[in-house]
Amino acid sequence: MSLNNCYHCGADSSKKPIKFNDKIFCCNGCKTVYEILNANELNCYYDLESTPGTIPKDIKGKYNYLENIEIIEKLLEFSDGETSVIELYIPNIHCSSCIWVLENLSKLNDGVTMSMVNFPEKSLRITFKNERTNLKNIVELITSIGYEPYISLDDADSKRQKVDKTLIYQLSIAAFCFGNIMLLSFPEYFEADEFWLEKYKYLFRWLMFIMAVPVVIYSAKDYFISAYKGLKHKMLNIDVPIALGISVLFLRSSYEIIFDLGSGFFDSLTGLVFFLLLGRYFQQKTYNFLSFERDYKSYFPIAVTIINNEKESTIPVKEVKKGDRLLIRNEELIPVDGILINGNAAIDYSFVTGESIPVSKKSGDKLFAGGKQTSGAIEMEVISSISQSYLTQLWSNDVFNDSSGLTIKNITDRISKYFTIAILSIAVIAGIFWYNFNPSMAFNVVTSVLIIACPCALALSAPFALGNMLRIFGYKKFYLKNAETIESISKVNTIIFDKTGTITSNDKTQISYKGETLTIEEKKGLKNVLRASNHPLSRSLYNFLNELSLNEDPSMFNEVLGKGIEASINNVSYKLGSANFIGIEVTKINETAIYIQIDGKFKGGYIFKNTYREEAKEVFNELSKNYKLVILSGDNDGEKDSLELLLPKNSSLNFNQKPEDKLSFIKKLQESGDKVMMIGDGLNDAGALAQSNVGIAISEDVNVFSPACDAILDAKLFNSLPKFLSLSNKTIKIIKASFILSLGYNIIGMYFALNGLLTPVVAAILMPLSSISIVVFVTVLTNLVARKL
Amino acid sequence: MEVVYITIGVSIIVAIFFFIVFIKSVKSGQYEDTYTPSVRMLFDDELVSKDKPKGENQQI
Structure with a gap:
């Protein structure tokens, strides 16, 4: 870290450093955060990581809506009148210092009794006493130290549905039973004839049976459901042969132990279910902190400030009616289409169009929903309700309401169609053959074929x-x-x-100059004039000009909103702004530009272009x-x-x-x-x-x-x-390769099955071996191909 | 060798006990965030050294 970097956020602050306590800050915002933390003995924040902070945003009045009881009720996770709990999503959480300072909120606000960060989800859960503080204070506090929460009613609603843990329960039951059954069936693998093994084998077998039941009924139930659904829609998805394999395994094993014919295949059965569920679990990666399903509601603010008889009040955004007068503050989104009444509007439509250069509007102009006001507060009159605004109409399109889950046909399901038909016909042919040859073996062989063909490896390669x-x-x-x-x-x-x-x-705008070359003096003057303006275009041009500005204030300065600036310094008059403000004709209307006139003479213009x-x-x-x-x-x-x-x-x-x-x-x-x-x-x-x-x-x-x-x-x-x-x-190619591998295992297994040689030991070796080798194969290969990234 | 009934019975009861404990801990959300606690446990020391006597009323 160089000495010129901001102590708080690490930004380069050599231009205009602010010194405080022997530390350098890039802006007052950063300095304020330092002061707050320092005053509350929280400056350990800076020891944990260097320059951990982010520049706080100016939020005056932005969170006034958090006084509205209706909104508070929706946001709070729990409240008993005295104590409330809220979970806030804070995109800025990025390091251990963040965790530390946010978990010590109680030092900054004594109403907070507990605050807890969930780092992977970038969320903060705060418990506070309603007597001593309120939601608005807390949100403003964390925003003032640079952790602005992202609050949206839509996201709050969807968070209520907690993560479904069924799969974890199913997996753990399968793992538990698989492990125990493996142990219990070990003696039988070696077919030892010892007296006590003979004596207790019934106990072992029935214990295995008892443990296999929950695996089949609970852990594997999704496969049966999915197979049933698939069959109902006349589709042979991968779950059909799996469900078939599991049920045949269970029925044959139960039959064997009931009639004392053998020890059954409970170890293979539970192992199979365990590996299948493990594959599912592995595939189920979610990025909790990202939302892939946002619709327009989560973009729009929760509440807006409405002006009624000169009085400001906050109402939830969906209650906005046609004809209402809204106050939009700096950095706030325009929630509905409307007409600008007064104020200096510079609307950033980058959420809507991607265009980052703000558009200036004058009173009477139409404002579209989705734009963000970037220079001061404005007032606007609503001309249509939220659901009718231009942008939200798009969301009524059918593509957003399409929820057909079953039509997705993935690579595994496509293969499984042929696979299922093939194993069923092999089983039937083998059954007929053995029935004529040795009827007592027929049942054995048919079930063996169905067991060995259970496409466990096939079903595992894609998920892993x-x-x-x-x-x-x-x-x-x-x-x-x-x-x-x-x-x-x-x-x-x-x-x-x-x-x-x-x-x-978005962030880099290319500025190019066209016209008569400006002298250094003229550029200096220009920069001086721009310094006084807050218009976003002026700001970016100010940063673009490398010359030092004159250390003199303009003797005359007049900014015409939405048009341009007139100023004079050292008896040189400057006029800069839009084409019609300068009074020239432009050939290219589509350009964003600032045109320059010095001492009444047109010089040229700075053209703003997005860089590719x-x-x-x-x-x-x-x-x-x-x-x-x-x-x-x-x-x-x-x-x-x-x-x-x-x-x-x-x-x-x-x-x-x-x-x-x-x-x-x-x-x-x-x-x-x-x-x-x-x-x-x-x-x-x-x-x-x-x-x-x-x-x-x-x-x-x-x-x-x-x-x-x-x-x-x-x-x-x-x-x-x-x-x-x-x-x-390449991943899909790897999956296809692993399909071939798993078919190879199936052919080997089929040899045992068709010859009536499938004993529990063979099944117990072959099935986990094929599953594990497939998992290793795809994991190693995917890691290998990804190394180049 | 009737002791087999007892040993197997006991071992299964113990196994089931741990299984139930595991399910309970999943239910209580113990495995939902496995990263933050690893950072959090390092903080206590910092507070004690910086804050001198005030350190005790910290809550995590």
Whole structure:
């Protein structure tokens, strides 16, 4: 850490350092956090990790809605009037210092009796006394030390459903019974004739039977249910042969011990169920801190400030009616479509369109829901209710209500169809043969065939391969909703990119100057003028100009909202702003620019352009080898030429695509048989992401905003996209290879079965051996191919 | 050799006892967050050394 970095957040603070207590801070926000922590003897925060902090946001008034009882009730997890418990999701939690300071909240607010961090979920659970503090105070407190919670009613509702632990119970019962049955059946493996073994074998056998019952009835019940459902829909999914195998194993084993014919196959049975469930458990990786199912409700604020007869009050956002007057503060989202009444509106529509440059609006202009106000407070009048606003209408589309679970046909199920038919016919033929040859053996052989053919290894390879890949991807910051997504990715043949925010990056804006060259003096003056302005464009131009500003205040300064600035310094007059403010004609209307006039003479303009991601060209070239590429952009075709340079020749470009157009474009491609992957960000891509076979949301900040999708990719890793895709393809190849391996085991087993040689010992060796070797095979191979990542 | 009934019986009862304990701990959420406690246990010392007498009323 260099000496010039902020003591709190680590940002470079050499420009304008603030000194306090011999420490350097980049801004007042960071300094305040330090002061708060220092005053409460919590400065150990800085000893645990260096520069652990984040810059706190200015939130004046933002959380006023937390005084509304209705809202509080919905958010609280528990409340008995005296004590309340709330769980908050805090995206900023990132290191052990965070855990430490958040768990010591009681030192900052004595109403807090307990606070507990769940690091993997990035959540904080706070217990507090209603007498001594309230929710608003707590939220404002943690925000003031840089841990702003992300509060949304929608997320709060969905969190109530606790994680389903049934699988863990099923797995642990299977493991418990499997282990004990293995021990109990050990004597029988060696067929020892010792007297006491003979004497007690009935006890052992019945104990095994008792322990096998819960495994079949409880642990394996999902396989029976799924097989039944599959058969009802006339589908032979992988669970059909599994259920068949399990029931035959159980019935034959019970038959054997009841009629004292042998010891049965209870060890193989429970082992089988145990391995199957283990595979399921392995595949069931979830990223608790990410939400893949967000709809518009979780984007919008919970409550808004409404102005009624000059009085401000907070109401839940769904109660907003047409004609209401809303107060939107700095950094707040506009929840509904409306008309701007007054205030300096600079709306950042990056959630909606991906475009990060704020749009200036003047009073009377229409504001669309989803935009974020970035300069001061504004007042607006609502013109439609939430459900009718432009953006939310998209969500009424059918793609968001599609909940067909059974139609997904995965690779295992496709194979299992042929597999089931094959083993059933082998069993029947073998049964007929043996019935004619040696009738007493027929039952034995038929059941043996069904037992040995139980596709345990077949059912294991996909879960372990996909589950392991899911973990590897997650580790590399490519988060998938579930393991099946890998399979869908491998089938894709067309990739559609959204332009803004996806192939252009949000945070870096390229500024270029066109026109008569400015002298250094002029630039200095310009910078000085810009310093006084708060407009976002002015701020980014101010940072762009390298010259030092003059140390003089303008003698005259006048900012016309939404238009530009007039100022004069040292008798030089400056006029900068939009084209019609300067009074010039522009040829390209689609550009965002600040035009400059000095001493009444037009000089030129600074043009703001989104930069394409540096790696975009290579990524496109790499992908075009295997995929059809399409660009769907909501923007005008102003950047068509530069895009064509980036893209390989055979890709198509489509501009002026509204959200509905994107959706129907994908639908059309799918009808012609293409498997489509959509890569986009922003709310306007949500429909397209849901419609496509695989929807990947690119996000600069994975923790906070991403629309409903199948996968979330950290924007910094855009260049790894081809690698992720080829890895998915390789995973499927590995699965196919392991299928061949497991079929090999089945053929060996079939030899024993058809010859009537399947003894419990053979089954007990062959079945776990095939399962374990398949698991090892796929895990090792997936790790090997992922090493290149 | 009737003792076999007793030994097997006892061993199974002990095994079932541990199994129930395991299920209970899963139910109580013990395995939901396996990372944070590993960090949290390191904190107590820091507080004692920094805060001198005030350290005891800390709660985790």
